Amino acid sequence: MQNGFYTVAGAMVTQFNRLDQISNNLANLNTNGYKEQNLVIGDFMRIYQQKRDDLPLQNQTKEAAKFLNRSINRVPHIVNEYNDFSMGPMKATGNPLDLALGEKDLFFAVETPAGVRLTRDGAFKLDEQGRVVTKEGYPVLSSGYFKSRQPIYVPAEAVNLKIDAGGRIEYMDQTALDTPVYVDRLMVVRVEDPESLKNEGGNLFTTEGGLKESELTIVTQTSAVRQGMIEKSNVNPVRQMTELIETNRLVEMYQKAMNAQMDDLNSDAINKLASVRA
Template identity: 25%
Template structure:
């Protein structure tokens, strides 16, 4: 009798986990670059009442008898599908049309990865995200180069910084531009200079990345190491300036999952109350 009580409790506890995930998805429906999560369940170990037996000369085989002991959360997976692009008209808002991630430098000089391309220039001319983390890229070798040549780039990532002056000419406000290959250019006087390229990262298993808040992810043992490169390499995709990636949350699906979780929760609660009524009947036999 107590098995049914505990099975019902396990169902309610794990359905609460599902509801927590669904609610978080709905809360982040307008979060830039947000990736929705999904809960998968597994049954718990079953109690074996009798083992299976093989056929004999006088009779057939008998299947084993097992009674389940409830449910457990198997995984909480991240859906890495791309969200739709939303036009902003801001040249420092960047959208990745592929599987890549922007690379940003965290406060410990480590590395985070993000799909949120809402960038801006800080007071030092450094390209940063909305949380102030520096956007990493490849600087042109030997400093900024005049557009039209064949620039070479550094092999290691470095923050993308727009100098206040080049060749005695001041930076022209709002002249920063990023093309589909991630090339960053800026205008000084009448001349346009190539500053560098935006760095993108890809992963063998992007679903294994760990969410660390602020629309950022950290690499884990199961995501694999980041494969760094320029836009268009390693399947990272091209960059679209003036656009941001919307959340990939499907509200119709989330509302459906919410209804399913609610009804399943009610059903598990009913199994508990029914088991309680049966126990009460058993106790009443003593009267």
């Protein structure tokens, strides 16, 4: 296979992956708490240089050559995927169980069948048992969950539910409307390096090896919880549409280059291989 054809084919596959990432961002434009996903595109030469510096290996040696094939050293390649954890716009809803967080490195903790996961989507509700859950039905955890192993329950008789900036949940008893009743406190988790989190689908995040109790930094003193508000997606639709157009144009360009490569290959086959010499 011609080296140029391989390079163009690899570049086209990379752009297809970029199209998937952009399409996913645009599809989640109205998803509460969604964080924009991005790709870093490099080439095999960059990977080679990093490996050489790590080992380290000197250039122009047989050992170094094992990590580099000159025929593919400029193929565009996805070298990193990351989330943009900048704050999305806040929207007031008036719903007492709609919650937002005013700092970008804070997360709510929820219990899923796969274990504890983090989310920025604070559109919570009460299920039939009176538990505070996500829209998927995952229980929202309290700050004392790892001791009690109990979700947050709100009694059926509770009225005028209040959640303060520290995550403290109270309600008014119908028999004594002037006396607040303490329910529980939300678990708010701080992640020092949000970019270390991995997407797990459903607007949930975890770490590479899965979240462990010992790794969670539970914030006991905070003023970042906003009741009656929702954080919207931080996706910039104008930038994403611009990148979508750019990526489509690159795919078209690579397609033309592939056609040109095939035309040259076919021409060589016809003119050289099929020639008969006496």
